[in-house]
Amino acid sequence: MTQVIVQDSAPVTLIGGGEVTQSDLEEALLRAPTLVAADGGADRALALGVKPRAVVGDFDSLSPEARAALDPSILHLVAEQETTDFDKALRAISAPLVLAVGFLGKRIDHQLAALNVLVQPHGARCILIGAHEVVVHLTAPLQLVMEAGAVVSLFPLAEVTGRSEGLEWSIDGLVLSPMTRIGTSNRATGPVRIEVDGPGLLAMLPRSALDGLIRAMLAGPSH
Known part of the structure; x- marks a missing residue:
């Protein structure tokens, strides 16, 4: 360590x-x-x-x-x-x-x-x-103001479930896994909220989302 x-x-x-x-x-x-x-x-x-x-x-x-x-x-x-x-x-x-x-x-x-x-x-x-992108590991609920049509790619490095609001294709009820279902090339319909039930899900967002992402991560819980 x-x-x-x-x-x-x-x-x-x-x-x-x-x-x-x-x-x-x-x-x-x-x-x-x-x-x-x-x-x-x-x-x-x-x-x-x-x-x-x-x-x-x-x-x-x-x-x-x-x-x-x-x-x-x-x-x-x-x-x-x-x-x-x-x-x-x-x-x-x-x-x-x-x-x-x-x-x-x-x-x-x-x-x-x-x-x-x-x-x-x-x-x-x-x-x-x-x-062109910023990447973050989703360990706590993420709430972010995004423009409609902005790409929100979700890529699991472990099997994970969660819920979303403001995505064109909701992840509610889905099991995301690197071996089966991934979530790349999703799109925001407006403000986005993503919550996961465990570790392992990466969010890949446009670089223009950096400042909003910083604010959201500093405002939210550490884990």
């Missing part, structure tokens, strides 16, 4: 080594000013002109140049190989919310690993920010 390294009463930005643009990072930092890097995410942060407060990982992808540019006191080695650097870094953060950039895009296996981490139990809730 990774110990808490960064503690903050405000949301925190976490950067990985995947695809992330200057605007991605600036948008996240505007909403979550403290920056933490997961291993090689420190290289991405430095390339974009920002130094992280802490770097967490097994350091197999942190470059010698980035290591030399950073104060050794902010480098937190977690040597075990059982978890990904995203998982290590997320467990090291105590905050009401984490905005994660640089974990989607590039390699498909890394994206799948990031989605797997998202449904694991962590102290901080997390929003994955991609080029």
